[in-house]
Amino acid sequence: MSVRSIDLGRRPERIAIVKPSALGDIAHSLPVLSALRCRFPEAHISWVVNRCYAPILEGHPDLDEVVCFDRAAMRKGWLKGSVEFARFLKQLRARQFDVVIDLQGLFRTGMMTLTSGAKVRIGLASAREGASLGYTHRVDDLTDITHAVDRYWRVIEALGDAPAKKTFHVPVQAEARTWARDRLRELPRPWLMVGVGSRWLTKRWPPEHFAALVRRASAEFGGSAIFVGAPEERELAAQAASLVGGPECQLTGVTTLPQLVAVLGEADVMIANDTGPLHLAVALGRPVVAPYTCTRVEKTGPYAQSERGVETSVWCKGSYLKTCPRMECMAELTPERLWPALESILRTWEPQQHAA
Numbered sequence: 001m002s003v004r005s006i007d008l009g010r011r012p013e014r015i016a017i018v019k020p021s022a023l024g025d026i027a028h029s030l031p032v033l034s035a036l037r038c039r040f041p042e043a044h045i046s047w048v049v050n051r052c053y054a055p056i057l058e059g060h061p062d063l064d065e066v067v068c069f070d071r072a073a074m075r076k077g078w079l080k081g082s083v084e085f086a087r088f089l090k091q092l093r094a095r096q097f098d099v100v101i102d103l104q105g106l107f108r109t110g111m112m113t114l115t116s117g118a119k120v121r122i123g124l125a126s127a128r129e130g131a132s133l134g135y136t137h138r139v140d141d142l143t144d145i146t147h148a149v150d151r152y153w154r155v156i157e158a159l160g161d162a163p164a165k166k167t168f169h170v171p172v173q174a175e176a177r178t179w180a181r182d183r184l185r186e187l188p189r190p191w192l193m194v195g196v197g198s199r200w201l202t203k204r205w206p207p208e209h210f211a212a213l214v215r216r217a218s219a220e221f222g223g224s225a226i227f228v229g230a231p232e233e234r235e236l237a238a239q240a241a242s243l244v245g246g247p248e249c250q251l252t253g254v255t256t257l258p259q260l261v262a263v264l265g266e267a268d269v270m271i272a273n274d275t276g277p278l279h280l281a282v283a284l285g286r287p288v289v290a291p292y293t294c295t296r297v298e299k300t301g302p303y304a305q306s307e308r309g310v311e312t313s314v315w316c317k318g319s320y321l322k323t324c325p326r327m328e329c330m331a332e333l334t335p336e337r338l339w340p341a342l343e344s345i346l347r348t349w350e351p352q353q354h355a356a
Helices: 023-039 051-056 071-075 078-094 107-115 148-159 174-184 207-221 231-244 257-265 276-283 328-332 335-355
Strands: 014-018 044-050 065-069 099-102 120-124 137-139 191-195 224-227 248-250 269-272 288-292 309-311
Touching: 014 023, 014 107, 023 044, 023 051, 023 148, 023 276, 044 051, 051 065, 051 071, 051 257, 078 107, 099 107, 107 120, 120 148, 137 148, 174 257, 191 207, 191 231, 191 276, 207 231, 207 269, 207 335, 224 231, 231 248, 257 276, 269 276, 269 335, 276 288, 288 335, 309 335
Parallel strands: 014 044, 014 099, 044 065, 099 120, 120 137, 191 224, 191 269, 224 248, 269 288, 288 309
Antiparallel strands: none
16 A cells, blocks of 8 residues: 555664666655755665666765665576575665665565565555565555656655755765866866767667757857767767867766766756766756657656756657657757757856856
């Protein structure tokens, strides 16, 4: 049964958030961490996360411990993966959590939650793959179309005394910040961070569209295009960069996660698909502009910047299909459709720079 209110009985001493992946989902979950710290200031709070994403949480002022889950070990064969997972579950149980909150809601995280041994095990009613069988409390999040950030926030509301404001905090490592500023120092501003890639083909706005948008911005405001993303996105980024025709810096596939955080923290604006780096930039407080083809702004748009997520108008918009034989949205959602949002950001940036 789904609930809207949870009585913990006594103040928990040890709390765990289970949200192993992915980058954007972790960014969306950050307000839950800060709210838990506000609600339970003396508690020891841990976060279970895939090892590759751990750097985004390390040094967070509201977090006591990052518990790394080695997702890669699960791909080394059924037997070895099962042994590794069983070992991890044993280590998790040894931490003796009072409360475990599963924000992922899949079979593996449901198993983590169940076997943790916590007396209170909380998850969302929308959990899949039988994950909810591991919960003592399922928080109602199925009543309407809700942004991911607000869905996760339902847990905080259920615990009572929810803070009035959702706080996003992304630690920026000093060494990474120095690296980023050194790389960007000689480039003319404004700095336009550009993320052309996506694992989903249906999210992947064409490189020539990104280039056209950057060219128009450069013609009116100057500046530089700084391309960021994963190693497998280098070819797409190179295609877009070759069409820009102005100052650009290619950082796609060459940054560590802390360096990516630091670079995005320096952005005057970010233009990217509905992907992790976009939501990371939002969490860092940077203005963004994003094309939305197969996903919906109201569910996974740039949080508190929904007007800067521009959706296609084709009949199948927001289908959440990862592949599509038609891809009509890519031609329909033109750079001109995104230009007003980008222009508005840059016109606001321009007088601020002159005043400085």
